[in-house]
Amino acid sequence: MTAVAVEPRLTELADADLESLLLIRHFEQRLLELFSAGLLHGTTHTCLGQEYVAVAISGLLTDADHVFSNHRGHGHYLARFADPEGLLAEIMGREGGVCHGVGGSQHLYREGYLSTGVQGESLPLAAGVAMKLKRTGHGGLSCVYIGDGTWGEGAVYEALNLIALHALPVLVVVEHNGIAQSTPTARQMAGTIAGRAAAFGVAHRRIDSVDVAAIRTELAPLVEQVRTGHRPLVVEFATHRIGPHSKGDDTRTDEEIARVRAADWLPRYRRDHPEQTARLEPAVWARMDAVAGEVSARPQSTWERSA
Amino acid sequence: MTAVAVEPRLTELADADLESLLLIRHFEQRLLELFSAGLLHGTTHTCLGQEYVAVAISGLLTDADHVFSNHRGHGHYLARFADPEGLLAEIMGREGGVCHGVGGSQHLYREGYLSTGVQGESLPLAAGVAMKLKRTGHGGLSCVYIGDGTWGEGAVYEALNLIALHALPVLVVVEHNGIAQSTPTARQMAGTIAGRAAAFGVAHRRIDSVDVAAIRTELAPLVEQVRTGHRPLVVEFATHRIGPHSKGDDTRTDEEIARVRAADWLPRYRRDHPEQTARLEPAVWARMDAVAGEVSARPQSTWERSA
Amino acid sequence: MRVAENLNLALHGVLADDPGVHVLGEDITDPYGGAFKATRGLSDRFPDRVHAMPLSENTIVGVAGGLALAGDKAIVEIMFSDFVGLAFDAVLNLLSKSVTMYGRRVPMPVVVRCPTGGGRGYGPTHSQSLQKHFLGIPGLSVHEMSPFHEIRDQFDTMLASGEPCLYFEDKVLYTRPMYTGGVVDDLLRYELVDGVAQVYAEDPQAATCVVIAPGGVAHRAMAAIRSVLVEDEISCVLLVPDRLYPFDVGPLLPLLARAGAVVVAEESTAGGTWGADVAAAVHEQLWGRLRRPVVLAHSAGSVIPTAVHLERTVLLQEENIRDAIRKAVA
């Protein structure tokens, strides 16, 4: 979480991966614009600056895996499903939304994917799914994204204890962006995430890089261990939240915001791979223009109330 | 929790300490007899074999300290207040009970002392009291007794995080008897208690001894650190529950029961200090006879319902 | 057969018949078999689907939800229902919401068993009746064990509902016999109508008072209707439902209207009770046809003391139901 002093050249990614990264970024920037224009209601939490986490992890997952996401989940969803239409329609309450507009930004469900806005709930759920996956024996795992602040919640520890005890195939991805809403991690968390994993005998790996390819290479064998060895793993990404917590509620100092902005992977990637970025980015923009236009024109979602 | 191979001679204790140890033992044996005789209702959890923990710790506490106890709390109470009448009356629902018979065995309150039967609740409460004690600045601390099984509860971790973050004068005494109700610790807990303390940057000391004097000598400087340095501490006693969880619900094997019995401090102390024990034990018996007789003859407690 | 045995058999049966069912809880495995022995023999017979859990009520319920999400089913034992408050969030915001908040029903077949109630001297944190706190949560239903209802049928219904269910088991029932064959004793008969047990000495259609009570209160209610029959010649019918929420008073209205006097008895402490909810529905439906408002009988608005002589002054007793009946028909 200190700005990277030496910045090695980022590995060039496959077009699909870069597209995924750019899609998440431009999707969310479009969201913030729509909010500013008064076209969206409620709330939203963007993952600006953290997109690479979801893209790196998604590349290590299979269809047999279950993903559990949180309030800051657009990246997790888009990296897995590349479905900006379904997500935008959900957030705008238009026809074709992933959950008919009932769940909204924080509450998404699709086969093998679930998010919720109550911090800490997902780990027990993921443990339960992993119990079943382990029994089924096809090597599926539960992948849970949580933030550093969410380590305040007791449920995280209860579940981690159980996951370790039962040797469940659970991959906990911690997006440690150094802040929870407005509170710096140092004011929320005593000790470290590595220490917490060790307390339960769970493997831990810290990732400081923003290089998607390098991250995957480093994590692939460990993730394989989760699947086949039923060795749960906590991967801690030292990352940076570039945007506000939700909308316009950033009380960090200008210096602090400048510092996190400086850690953004996108300018680095543009600098290291100008040609590829220039080739792909306009198409993503165009796609988001089209998606925003098309979805905004859809009728409001309909929903048959079940309970 | 493995039986002590070499048994060094136990330090001779002051009469008052030995009396306290014996009082707890004979109080609880009397309780089990009263239960068998059908003279007691409800439930009770004895600390047979663990008495020395409470006595050792109580010797390190002052009147400024607050004690938080749990379901297995008779020893904690008696070591602090030497009040078998009040406790027995409470358990029997007779006049003069600590809480007029409302709380019973598990729910005791006296100035500076509180117990409750819901596992995990006491640590947050103790943290709150410690916040106040720290502000007051008279060196008081919160002392919380919990079992190994209680580390299943998320509240323990939430509170520990807070205690460490705010550098609160909290002494967590873990009576690690290797079992929770019927479940061996290995089936309940992944990792270790030491690891858990370390995860939050909290000091930890494991005590394998049953020698009250030696334990106090070892812990005194650390407890002083809790008071004056506001350095919270987890003391883990490797101890043995000789009796059943509550009454007659011991499903351990005969070997296992023999093993825990072999670790009992009392036969050792009797062997090492036969004269002192022979001198004091009859008086404790006699006192418990008198207490049991006197309290049993009291009228039922009365209580003015507040809410 | 005792109720505890019927419960144990139901668990055995569900596990035997459906390979997708799991049982989770604290101290539930053999030889201990649970604090109230309900799960005895399960782990020996189904070792891979009976899971001993650490003291982690919140997470146990969440894990059950995960098993359900993955296509299995789960039955959780909360050792004492008093601790289900630790899982309140998991029940309210995780399991119930998973069924309802994703725009289509996501099945979540989970039963949370809650041994409940007082009368055993276990004290204020091990004796409560918390059913009322779980009423009116969309996607959640609340059921209760009774000596009239075959427990296996209840489990089958709950698991088939595809939504989380709380199942309250009054601890005083465990050692009581299950009733079979329509006979309670030499005086009382019963009949199951639409899942509601009707218990009566004389023709229920001619009863002058209807008492509605969950399973845990049934024995106190039966004692009360017996004594008002003998002492006051008041003929009552007792209705014991198997589900407290949602609770449809519709099918009961003819009986209630004919009697014109209704008592709802439950062990909950005063305030915001299940009875108040039932009463609201009854008053709405039978306005002008009752002699007086539905009489609510419940425990005092008080903590539940440990000492038996004090506990008795707080918890709903047979006499309270008797008094309620007399008030209702006065």
Add this chain to the structure above:
Amino acid sequence: MRVAENLNLALHGVLADDPGVHVLGEDITDPYGGAFKATRGLSDRFPDRVHAMPLSENTIVGVAGGLALAGDKAIVEIMFSDFVGLAFDAVLNLLSKSVTMYGRRVPMPVVVRCPTGGGRGYGPTHSQSLQKHFLGIPGLSVHEMSPFHEIRDQFDTMLASGEPCLYFEDKVLYTRPMYTGGVVDDLLRYELVDGVAQVYAEDPQAATCVVIAPGGVAHRAMAAIRSVLVEDEISCVLLVPDRLYPFDVGPLLPLLARAGAVVVAEESTAGGTWGADVAAAVHEQLWGRLRRPVVLAHSAGSVIPTAVHLERTVLLQEENIRDAIRKAVA
């Protein structure tokens, strides 16, 4: 003055006047000042008694209890009331029990502030009205913010009660003005009688319908009584209490009896509502003096959707109250 400002001033005032009061919560310190800015300026002014807490709702409430046990007082902010379920055990079995279960009252002056309710498109887990789940817990009272009640007075009352209090703050109120001087607008007047605001256009003693609603619903209820007055010439009086539980209908009975028609409106989802509890008390007291049963108006028995057009179909609206009034006087 806006309600949020009144709330903020109340917090400032309590901290300034009583050196034993602490405020605890997530993201409550400056410059952020809380998710809804209620705590703005507190930590700058009282740095050692305003405590930023990790995401640990259960423990925050427990810590507040500890401060109280040690002789201080505490006000907790739960960021969204939806999360208070995580502290259900701490409220039920720790704080409330500490007051009541030790044979004598152990004071536990703790206020748990719960920003609550929907209408802002925050979705199913950030929009609920959970008041009803906390009714009838011995040793616990449930209060609600309103535009008629000086919030400082409410805090003083709650802290002086020596028992834990839940204080629900409907989020839609934050940006609304506080009413002062007995005047709502050109049509409506109000008066505070025994802590209950009476809001009316015409002589309340001559009202044909009484609407009872907590603070969060007051604006919808006022819109409803205004429109039934104009459209249907139905004269209503709206009663807005500052405390939902315990709630004594006694002093209101003359008003209710004279009107003969009563509506209770709340935002809670259907089932086991506060209104049902109020109705039970009213029916018991005014049997034979009401034209029809108390009409309960509440949200649908449904999850609360995120999309505004769907949310509207679920949450209690002005129209629902209007319809309830028409039904009550029909």
